[in-house]
Amino acid sequence: MKALLLLGCPEVPVQTGLALYIGNTLKAQGFEVICAGTPSAVNLMKVADPKKAYIETYINIDKCIDQIAEGTFDVDLTFGFIHKDSGLQYLATIAALSRSTPVAVVFGREAEPLSKEVGESLDGVHVVWAKAVHNPLPLKKKLDKIGEWATLVRDQS
Amino acid sequence: MAGCIEQMDYEILLKNATFKDTLRYITEHAAKVYYVGPGFKVFDRRLIGLPPVPVGVGPSYIMLTYVKPCHGSFVLKLPRDEEEIARIVAEDKKYNNKRKSKG
Numbered sequence: 037m038k039a040l041l042l043l044g045c046p047e048v049p050v051q052t053g054l055a056l057y058i059g060n061t062l063k064a065q066g067f068e069v070i071c072a073g074t075p076s077a078v079n080l081m082k083v084a085d086p087k088k089a090y091i092e093t094y095i096n097i098d099k100c101i102d103q104i105a106e107g108t109f110d111v112d113l114t115f116g117f118i119h120k121d122s123g124l125q126y127l128a129t130i131a132a133l134s135r136s137t138p139v140a141v142v143f144g145r146e147a148e149p150l151s152k153e154v155g156e157s158l159d160g161v162h163v164v165w166a167k168a169v170h171n172p173l174p175l176k177k178k179l180d181k182i183g184e185w186a187t188l189v190r191d192q193s
Numbered sequence: 194m195a196g197c198i199e200q201m202d203y204e205i206l207l208k209n210a211t212f213k214d215t216l217r218y219i220t221e222h223a224a225k226v227y228y229v230g231p232g233f234k235v236f237d238r239r240l241i242g243l244p245p246v247p248v249g250v251g252p253s254y255i256m257l258t259y260v261k262p263c264h265g266s267f268v269l270k271l272p273r274d275e276e277e278i279a280r281i282v283a284e285d286k287k288y289n290n291k292r293k294s295k296g
Binding site: 044045047073074077097098101102104105120121122123124125126128129132133157158 | 211212213230231232239241242243244260261262263264265266
């Protein structure tokens with residue numbers, strides 16, 4: 037199975053740490069992990085993971101959406117890292133084009149209202165949120181409760 | 194800006210907004226509004242956003258949303274292009290039929 041980590045603007049510190057943590061968990065559970073995002077967000081990941089221990093494949097965010105829209109690429113889970121409205125819009129776009137289950141990882145100072153909006157806007161989305169800006173542990177605890185990520189995959193065929 | 198839009202003579206009508214703001218702006222300011230699905234290409238650029246995504250059309254312009262990950266949503270006004278408008282109108286019809294059939 038494949039999972040896509042869709043990174044938003046990296047201005048909130050917890051994003052990179054959480055993305056690497058989720059990448060590690062997914063990889064340990066047998067997922068192929070692909071990461072897409074803005075150049076800065078992706079570069080933060082690459083610098084933190086030079087040996088590609090957590091994330092093996094990176095893809096340009098526009099190219100990623102292009103390929104999903106054209107049906108040449110798809111995944112089973114899409115993790116949208118959301119701390120502002122634009123993050124929701126990107127995840128909504130992938131959710132409309134892909135067969136994958138959308139998972140919204142919502143953080144930042146506006147996490148609570150944003151998580152409600154995400155939940156109300158996207159069908160079948162799994163939302164994990166915490167008002168985390170510098171400290172990723174509240175979100176890590178919630179992510180750990182999920183256990184096996186494969187159970188969220190809607191199309192197991 | 195990337196793709197063809199970058200090289201066009203565009204005007205920014207709204208910037209650093211939420212997607213809902215851009216939806217409201219286009220609905221209130223465009224002469225006619227069509228709705229398409231996210232990922233639909235206008236001027237070779239895929240539209241991003243919660244469906245349905247609005248595209249405004251007027252006598253001399255096409256008005257669309259442009260979402261940037263770090264800077265929020267924008268409304269851009271681009272010169273009217275008949276070929277693009279024909280595609281937008283056809284997609285609006287197709288998209289509405291799809292939504293109706295889903296109930």
